[in-house]
Amino acid sequence: MNESLIDPEAWETLKSMGDPAFLAELIGEYLKDSPDLIQQMRTGLATADIETVRRAAHSLKSNSASLGASRLADASRELEMLAKGGGLAGGDTRLAAIEAEYDRLAPVLREMIK
Numbered sequence: 421m422n423e424s425l426i427d428p429e430a431w432e433t434l435k436s437m438g439d440p441a442f443l444a445e446l447i448g449e450y451l452k453d454s455p456d457l458i459q460q461m462r463t464g465l466a467t468a469d470i471e472t473v474r475r476a477a478h479s480l481k482s483n484s485a486s487l488g489a490s491r492l493a494d495a496s497r498e499l500e501m502l503a504k505g506g507g508l509a510g511g512d513t514r515l516a517a518i519e520a521e522y523d524r525l526a527p528v529l530r531e532m533i534k
Contacts, residue, residue: 425525430488444533450483451529454522457483461499461518465511473511474503480518487529492521 435443457480464472481496499514 425489425491425521425528427488427490430485430490434486434488447487447529447533450487451526453483454480454526458515458519458522461511461515464503465508465515468508470503470506470508473508474500477503477518484525489521489525492518492525495521 434446438446457476460476461473461480464470464476477496477500481493481500484490484496485493495514495518499511499518502508502511502514
């Protein structure tokens with residue numbers, strides 16, 4: 421496991437809560453849903469739809485935190501807070517950080533459920 425991408429303590433807690441099949445399903449759903457949430461953020465930024473950006477960032481933040489992906493959760497939280505504050509200035513930069521972090525995380529998660 422890449423400890424810079426996934427908090428080892430959070431991961432161990434998650435593993436202890438269920439069987440491996442459930443964990444694999446959870447990760448599979450995360451990998452399926454996350455690109456859609458990122459696309460919603462991208463579309464929301466392009467159309468200045470603050471609520472869409474906020475909701476998608478909130479969902480990705482929560483989902484990432486539940487897997488111990490703290491850096492991605494933090495990056496998503498930054499965009500969520502920006503939108504919650506009523507603006508999107510700087511949102512493209514924050515979304516780029518989210519996308520880069522997800523691009524590093526996804527292969528690690530895929531490897532973990534093989």
